[in-house]
Amino acid sequence: MRNLVAMAKRIIRQIVRDKRTLALLIIAPLLILTLVWFIFGAKAAEPNLAIIHYKSSDLLPAFKSSDYARMSPLQARQALADKKIDAYIDLETPVKVHLEGSDPSRNGLAMSKINKSMQIVQQINVKKMKASFTDIIHAQQKSIQEQQQTLRQMTEVMQRYAPSALTSIMQNAPKGEKPTATAAPEKVKLDVTYLHGNDDLNTFDSFGPAMVGIFVFLFIFMIGGVSFLRERTTGTLDRLMASPIKNYQIIWGYMIGFGLFVIVQSFILTCYIVYVLNIYTIGHLLDVLIIVFILSFSALSLSILLSTFASNELQMFQFIPLVIVPQVFLSGLFPIDTLPGWVRALGNLMPIHYSTEALRNIMIRGTRFEGWWFDGLILILFSVVFIVINILVIRASRPVVD
Amino acid sequence: MTYYLSVFINGHFYLYWLLNISQSHSIIINEHSVQLGNTKDVTIMSYPVKGEHLHKHYKNQIVLNDVSLTLHEGEIYGLIGPSGAGKTTLVRILLGLEKADKGAVELFEQKPTLNAFRSLGYMAQSDALYNELSAYQNLDFFASIQGMSGKAKKQRILEVAKTVNLEKDLKKSVAQFSGGMKRRLSLAAALVHRPRLYLLDEPTVGLDPMIRRNIWTLFHYLKGKGATIIVTTHVMDEVAQCDRVGLLSEGKLIAQGAPKELMDHYGVPSVEEIFIAIEKAGDKK
Numbered sequence A: 001m002r003n004l005v006a007m008a009k010r011i012i013r014q015i016v017r018d019k020r021t022l023a024l025l026i027i028a029p030l031l032i033l034t035l036v037w038f039i040f041g042a043k044a045a046e047p048n049l050a051i052i053h054y055k056s057s058d059l060l061p062a063f064k065s066s067d068y069a070r071m072s073p074l075q076a077r078q079a080l081a082d083k084k085i086d087a088y089i090d091l092e093t094p095v096k097v098h099l100e101g102s103d104p105s106r107n108g109l110a111m112s113k114i115n116k117s118m119q120i121v122q123q124i125n126v127k128k129m130k131a132s133f134t135d136i137i138h139a140q141q142k143s144i145q146e147q148q149q150t151l152r153q154m155t156e157v158m159q160r161y162a163p164s165a166l167t168s169i170m171q172n173a174p175k176g177e178k179p180t181a182t183a184a185p186e187k188v189k190l191d192v193t194y195l196h197g198n199d200d201l202n203t204f205d206s207f208g209p210a211m212v213g214i215f216v217f218l219f220i221f222m223i224g225g226v227s228f229l230r231e232r233t234t235g236t237l238d239r240l241m242a243s244p245i246k247n248y249q250i251i252w253g254y255m256i257g258f259g260l261f262v263i264v265q266s267f268i269l270t271c272y273i274v275y276v277l278n279i280y281t282i283g284h285l286l287d288v289l290i291i292v293f294i295l296s297f298s299a300l301s302l303s304i305l306l307s308t309f310a311s312n313e314l315q316m317f318q319f320i321p322l323v324i325v326p327q328v329f330l331s332g333l334f335p336i337d338t339l340p341g342w343v344r345a346l347g348n349l350m351p352i353h354y355s356t357e358a359l360r361n362i363m364i365r366g367t368r369f370e371g372w373w374f375d376g377l378i379l380i381l382f383s384v385v386f387i388v389i390n391i392l393v394i395r396a397s398r399p400v401v402d
Numbered sequence B: 001m002t003y004y005l006s007v008f009i010n011g012h013f014y015l016y017w018l019l020n021i022s023q024s025h026s027i028i029i030n031e032h033s034v035q036l037g038n039t040k041d042v043t044i045m046s047y048p049v050k051g052e053h054l055h056k057h058y059k060n061q062i063v064l065n066d067v068s069l070t071l072h073e074g075e076i077y078g079l080i081g082p083s084g085a086g087k088t089t090l091v092r093i094l095l096g097l098e099k100a101d102k103g104a105v106e107l108f109e110q111k112p113t114l115n116a117f118r119s120l121g122y123m124a125q126s127d128a129l130y131n132e133l134s135a136y137q138n139l140d141f142f143a144s145i146q147g148m149s150g151k152a153k154k155q156r157i158l159e160v161a162k163t164v165n166l167e168k169d170l171k172k173s174v175a176q177f178s179g180g181m182k183r184r185l186s187l188a189a190a191l192v193h194r195p196r197l198y199l200l201d202e203p204t205v206g207l208d209p210m211i212r213r214n215i216w217t218l219f220h221y222l223k224g225k226g227a228t229i230i231v232t233t234h235v236m237d238e239v240a241q242c243d244r245v246g247l248l249s250e251g252k253l254i255a256q257g258a259p260k261e262l263m264d265h266y267g268v269p270s271v272e273e274i275f276i277a278i279e280k281a282g283d284k285k
């Protein structure tokens, strides 16, 4: 126990005295997350659009001049070629859309904007049809009124000259019912409800949980791995091994020493994205913290394990493309449902996969313990396995009777 | 037991050395008193370290080839030999930091245990310090994992800092230390828990003659208190101060004994010339 405390205390002192490491551990993730927030959290960019052949078109009201520049066909073609506009619309019937087309995301933006305008076009068409129908109905009503007028005159004449014939006609006449005014048809409108989240949820809100996992993992992995590697390369690990300290105390000392920083780091990071970046979250802060915390443990234990296979810092960093990058892609940041089975199976071997799952459940779906215990358990299992291997590795290099 | 010490030269023939027979006797007599109680007062022991028939190879290079050595309680044993002879490897194997391919190591007449490390001070050839920490924090950590605590620990840290002339630099971080200061701090870390057995791999390399002399005075003082010291060195005037020296060459312990007697035996005026003499003898054969 005392050895454990001594180990942890030493690691804490080392980190505290090494200001750069401390900054990397705490400030760097904040900076990067802020950057990500600016990139993904910003409102979607507006596409630049134009219309041509608009003068004679009655669809013009659908294309507000604030959204669509008015151009001649020649201007429009030139602007499209110069990438000044993303698309232009030819309003001659049938309506045609010309897209610039080199950037799929801008294509999508342009098309969704144009589709909105096309809905208004349809409304205009419907209104036009409605107007022409009303005209026809009005004409018919007029002729009916004229017929009724003559009928009334005929009835008056008959009343004067043949009243009995009139009563028999009136009795046999079909009882015409007055047409009741038909209820105006309701406007068709989509009523959207969200099971989770709301329509304000932007890309950052859904990326956020994965991002937190990735950055916590990355920085703990780097710092933990390098500091254990140094222990090996400078020979201090030999000194430890030539002392009565037990193998598990070496590894657990690391876990505890770094664990304290991890608590501080997770706390600052979580508070920052929740309260400063205002990421969408309906879950409890404590749940988020617990997940981030146990994720860091798997990062730390994995980095200690991999440092065994590195003989210098550069080799340690060579593990990043191998260990971190695949996790970024398979962690749930991007949909992986359509990937081949073995790739998805690979994703299941990655700690960040589980932290993302758990953090999404907590932050967006608002679940509590019953929603994330499984992912949390797997993360703990990762750590346990790595820690056990670490202890065995140290034991193998220490031919001493315990 | 060892009424004589076996020394074999180039593996061709054995040369039996009859020396210190009386001393060996006294050790054996005292062996029984060691068994009675393992308290600190009973400082006399027959052999704090014993390595028997140690073999070690890396890839296809043989680094140690059947090396046996036994240290006596309260002696300073110098391990000398050219660079790459396997001195560091031998020390690391004796410590249990490296596994020997063949052969056995005993610490304090037992298979090495964690507990034996309590009475063992190791100083590696590299400084093995935490550069981010201050000198005090380094010593504090190494003292703590050796089971020291509280006031006694603090007092002891100041004490060893004084012995290596670092008492004014304790607050400095090791990153700002000079090479020699690091070396002295590394030595202090090996001393801090008052071990009975010291394994020091080139403890005085890179130090100025004054400090070097102080350190050797310290070794003699420790020896006087019953400690056993094994030290590797390249410096010949240090070799002369050892009670016994072992000559390691290409993974073999080619000669071993008191420096004076070795020189007399080979009829050479200095220890380093023994290497040459033995080589010549081997060639003649």
Ligand SMILES: Nc1ncnc2c1ncn2[C@@H]1O[C@H](COP(=O)(O)OP(=O)(O)OP(=O)(O)O)[C@@H](O)[C@H]1O
Residues within 6 Å of the ligand: B058, B059, B063, B081, B082, B083, B084, B085, B086, B087, B088, B089, B090, B125
């Ligand atoms: N980890 C290792 N892997 C491969 N070879 C090694 C390793 N450690 C030592 N050696 C080899 O073993 C031989 C003996 O090395 P050792 O460090 O014991 O020499 P030394 O006598 O201490 O030398 P020096 O006086 O220079 O310190 C050297 O040839 C070295 O190349």
Ligand SMILES: [Mg+2]
Residues within 6 Å of the ligand: B087, B088, B089, B125, B201
């Ligand atoms: Mg060496």
